[in-house]
Amino acid sequence: VPITWEEALDTLADKMMELRKNNEPEKLMYMRGRYSPTSTDLLYGTLPKIFGTPNYYSHSAICAEAEKMGPGYTQGFFGYRDYDLAKTKCLVVWGCDPLSSNRQVPNAIAKFSDILDRGTVIAVDPRMSASVAKANEWLPIKPGEDGALAAGIAHVLLTEGLWSKELVGSFKDGKNLFKTGATVDETAFAEKQTHGIVKFWNIEFKDRTP
DSSP: OOOOHHHHHHHHHHHHHHHHHTTOGGGOOEEOOSOOHIIIIIIITTHHHHHTOOOEEOGGGGTHHHHHHHHHHHHSOOSOOOOOTTTOSEEEEESOOTTTSSTTHHHHHHHHHHHHHHSEEEEEOSSOOHHHHHOSEEEOOOTTOHHHHHHHHHHHHHHTTOSOHHHHEEETTSOOOOOTTOOOOGGGEEESSOSSHHHHHHHTGGGOOO
16 A cells, blocks of 8 residues: 555654664664665664664675675785686686676676686586576585585695695695694694694694595
């Protein structure tokens, strides 16, 4: 049933006041889209704080800031990147769909068919996305098990000696000491561009067989 703006605002205000009276302000959640002076400074920046809810976020949570967090936590570069799709021969699409949700969707669409012509596309995703539909290989993992798959892959790369020695480094005596279930002496490994790989092996990867 169509209602006026005034009726909509009254309904919204009544619902919000009901939460405040019940001492449940956290049950209000505010989500916003792209930036504007009204949504950023007033609704997003002020309203939730005054109302008393911590549950407010913007599209940046799945856009700009998420894009920056990847290289920020893995490479120390907290900023935007681009990918050399024009020369890519093996594209692993993991937990995302670059054909529908990335900062350069038209670019990904334009380059995707060329990658398929000259190489391989592997998609890791529990859902049938646009990228999955076109991929050469689909790993339909269960939701929430990305970490298990990543740990299993890391375990195999290390135990079978398949890591990049030029980037990561290697054992000082030349022998691979990464054995399933075995703890490794951190001083036995000379790292290059990584940090704490043996420590993480001992804590996590040594038992994470596929």
